[in-house]
Amino acid sequence: MSRPCHAQIDLQALRDNYRLACELAPAAQAVAVVKANAYGHGAIEAAKALEPLAPVLGVACIEEAQELRAAGIIKPILLLEGIFSADEVNIASRENFFLMVENLEQIEAIIQAEVEHPLHCWLKVDTGMHRLGLLPEQVDGALAILKASNNVQADIIMASHFASADELDNPSNAEQLRCFDELIDECEQAQGLAQSLANSATILANPNAHRQWLRPGFMLYGASPFTIDNDNAAKLKPVMSLLSEVISLRPIQAGERVGYGGKWQAERDSIIATIACGYGDGYPRHAPNGTPVLIDGQEAPLVGRVSMDMITVDVTDIPDVQLGSRAEMWGKALCVNRVAEYANTIGYELLTRMPARPTRVYSS
Numbered sequence: 231m232s233r234p235c236h237a238q239i240d241l242q243a244l245r246d247n248y249r250l251a252c253e254l255a256p257a258a259q260a261v262a263v264v265k266a267n268a269y270g271h272g273a274i275e276a277a278k279a280l281e282p283l284a285p286v287l288g289v290a291c292i293e294e295a296q297e298l299r300a301a302g303i304i305k306p307i308l309l310l311e312g313i314f315s316a317d318e319v320n321i322a323s324r325e326n327f328f329l330m331v332e333n334l335e336q337i338e339a340i341i342q343a344e345v346e347h348p349l350h351c352w353l354k355v356d357t358g359m360h361r362l363g364l365l366p367e368q369v370d371g372a373l374a375i376l377k378a379s380n381n382v383q384a385d386i387i388m389a390s391h392f393a394s395a396d397e398l399d400n401p402s403n404a405e406q407l408r409c410f411d412e413l414i415d416e417c418e419q420a421q422g423l424a425q426s427l428a429n430s431a432t433i434l435a436n437p438n439a440h441r442q443w444l445r446p447g448f449m450l451y452g453a454s455p456f457t458i459d460n461d462n463a464a465k466l467k468p469v470m471s472l473l474s475e476v477i478s479l480r481p482i483q484a485g486e487r488v489g490y491g492g493k494w495q496a497e498r499d500s501i502i503a504t505i506a507c508g509y510g511d512g513y514p515r516h517a518p519n520g521t522p523v524l525i526d527g528q529e530a531p532l533v534g535r536v537s538m539d540m541i542t543v544d545v546t547d548i549p550d551v552q553l554g555s556r557a558e559m560w561g562k563a564l565c566v567n568r569v570a571e572y573a574n575t576i577g578y579e580l581l582t583r584m585p586a587r588p589t590r591v592y593s594s
């Protein structure tokens with residue numbers, strides 16, 4: 231028998247989550263964001279599952295887009311950070327990669343290139359996140375230059391990104407939206423252009439900012455971007471389940487210690503189950519004692535340090551645990567966000583940092 235640790239990926243859930251994004255904003259179209267190996271789920275498989283539904287796929291950089299093309303994906307692919315060097319403009323034109331345009335240097339590279347086909351450009355405006363994007367006062371001039379260039383299609387899209395979309399009562403959301411809307415009102419060149427502002431949190435909770443193009447990422451993978459309850463997020467279906475099995479069971483006596491450094495000490499006679507899944511499989515090394523693990527569907531606490539290949543769980547209170555009992559580290563029955571909270575991180579990080587080691591087993 232091979233090592234039982236694997237990640238089950240439910241592609242039907244992925245498609246359902248994409249459909250939910252579309253249903254929440256029926257007047258909009260949605261770029262399916264599959265960057266960073268589709269948040270750890272496998273970019274090619276995720277893109278193939280979403281391609282029949284999504285008019286455009288989204289990735290961070292040209293290498294990610296080329297990987298999808300090489301795998302036979304033919305839909306347009308938006309490069310969410312745009313180009314990193316001038317030579318990428320030609321590749322983007324040839325391969326039908328849409329470009330997020332983040333700064334004046336990228337604009338210069340686009341208009342100077344000799345391209346086969348004019349490019350689809352999304353002009354990113356920095357409305358307050360101060361990470362990427364043109365300053366509002368640069369936008370009118372930038373649009374004039376892009377529109378005058380034969381290298382650029384006329385259907386430029388005005389885009390921005392919220393810094394705190396997951397914090398529903400954070401006033402910066404309204405401030406960024408006001409900045410964007412005022413800019414559009416005042417900018418003659420921007421009149422009539424489609425707009426794109428909404429990541430997952432905005433799609434789920436801020437219909438004012440849906441506009442014409444959504445950019446859902448994390449929600450596609452079935453977890454909520456919020457730390458509080460949200461009715462729409464409750465409809466999401468988890469896509470990845472990180473699963474394994476009990477590979478060892480042993481009784482220990484009160485006072486005995488478990489794992490590297492003996493960091494957990496039994497207060498009572500206990501039964502310890504060892505699970506074949508560790509930080510080499512994407513389980514967070516900093517998950518503390520008490521982090522929930524599902525053994526045969528029942529919650530049991532992690533005890534002792536997370537090893538590279540294994541974790542140890544106190545199953546004293548769970549009847550009938552056996553060698554081969556099913557262990558779920560996160561997934562359909564245990565939300566990845568819950569594990570992330572114990573490990574002092576976010577579900578985004580746990581999913582995206584999933585290494586290649588656990589085989590992805592896809593069901594469609």
Ligand SMILES: Cc1ncc(COP(=O)(O)O)c(C=O)c1O
Pocket residue numbers: 263310391428429430431445446447448449455
């Ligand atoms: C520009 C842009 N749009 C959309 C997304 C998707 O965001 P989320 O995963 O929160 O839906 C990201 C992710 O970081 C992004 O950088």
